[in-house]
Structures are given as C-alpha cells and as structure tokens.
Amino acid sequence: MHPSPGPGNRFTALGTQLIEIHHWLREELARLRASLEPGAVPPNGGDRLRSLRAHCLSFCSALTAHHTGEDGGAFRVLAEEAPQLRPVLAKLAQDHRLIDGIVRRIEELVAGPPAADPAAAARVLAELDGLTAIVESHFGFEERAIVTALDALRADAGTAEELYGLAPPAW
Template identity: 60%
Template structure:
C-alpha cells in the first residue's frame, strides 16, 4: 500500500463502486432466478433467497444510512432524488419480505418466480436511475469505506 492512498483506502471512486455493486446484484438475482429451474431449485430456494435478500437489504440500508446521508449534506440539491430512492428501498424491502415468505414453502416456487420477475424489473429501473443521478456526486465523496457508505464490500 502506498502512503498516499486516500484515508478510506478506497482505490476506486465510490460512484464507480456503486455501479460494480449493482452489476454484482444483477448477476446474483439472475443466478437466483435461473436456479429456480434447476433440479434442486425448490430445495435450495430458501438458502439462495435468504443470501440474496440479505445482501440487497444490507446494500439499501447502507445507502440510506451512509451514502445518502453524506450526499444530503454535501449536495442538498439531491435530496428529492435521495427521498425517491429511499422510497424505492421500502418497496423493494416489501417485495423481499414476500419472496422470503414464499420461499419458506417448497410449493411456492411459482410465486417466488413471479415476485423475482417483478423485483428484477423494479431493480433495473432503480439502479439505472440511481446511477444516472448519483454517480458523479458519489465520485466526489472522499471519506468512508465502501461498506460504510454502500452497505456491502466491493464484490471480488
């Protein structure tokens, strides 16, 4: 490590890291959806859903308490956008609760599939909007770690 690294030890700008986390979450959701059709899909569904739901929840909770709070202070003109995104997080959380409930029932695969299809469309819209509106402002943030500000560490 070089002595000139940023205090947060972040080598990539936070907005770019947000994009990487969103790509990773998209891939995880696609794998979860694909796994529903595997021979062990129903059996593995609950574990896979819980893992994905937990990661997505940590990300959104981290944004709400981390990056969004910082951006509201540093770029107050973004507050309406941040409020919209936080409201989206509540809608996503409700969908995740339904997915977890349905995943608890081995016969709930079709219901899970329908919820995941809707979640996929919702997240795609949410991620694109968030990236469009926040990446430049996030790239200006210098303090804090990725996990503190975005809820999850940068995927490997």
C-alpha cells in the same frame, strides 16, 4: 470497469464501486431466478428447496444490507454535501421501501410450503420478475442520478462498505 483493490479502498472511485455492487447484485438475482426454472439443478446435486432457500436468504440479506447501508450512509452524506440531490435521495429511499416489501414477500414464499409445488414456484418466479424489473429501474436511475456526486465526495466520507452496506465484490 476495473476492480477495486480491496474492501474499503478508495483507489477506485465511489461511483464505480456502487456500479460494481449493483452489477454483482444483478448477477445474483439472475442466478436466483434461474434456480427456479423448471429443470434447474441445484449446485452439487443438492436439495433444490434447501438450495433455493439458502440462495434467496443470502441474496435478500445482501440487497437489504445494501439499501439499508445507502439510506444511513451514502444518502446521508450526499444530502449534507449535495443538498440539491435531496429530492432524488428521497425517491431512491422510497424505492428501497418498495423493494423491501417485495423481498419480504419472496422470503415468506420461500420459507413456506415446499417449492416442489409448481404453483408455489410460479408465485416466487412472479415476485422475482417484479423485483428484477424494479431493481433494474432503481439501479439504473441511481447510477445516472448520483454516481458523479459520489465520485466528488471528500476522501474521508467513508468506505464503500460504510456508504453502501456492502463492499464491492472481489472480481
């Protein structure tokens, strides 16, 4: 996969940019989950709880921005230009609401009592495991179902950031 030349640049196909964003979000979720493993050391030897909260809030915010951006951007444009995709887009938007509920539970758990409590860490890990499974299924389905249609969008349909809520990562 070739990196996008820059945020908003349409040199790289929109479908590829979506896959790049998904890849980055998958990596961030894996890092977040790894930070909860027993014996995990926070970056720079910092406070584990503070690091977990910061990383969780950052990841949760990025995932929410992505899904909100898709709902109001890419899905809206695709529904206009490829009406046959409307049932698929409705299913993907439904997934977004399900994922949002899990993200909120994770945020509440991380904001709660200290994660030094093994039971609290186990609850967060369980929620992250569920989130990982759903996100993986959702991203895979989304990529199979709409990447070709995204690549066919007219040039003025919008930038990746406008359509997806996030710019592709600068690899």
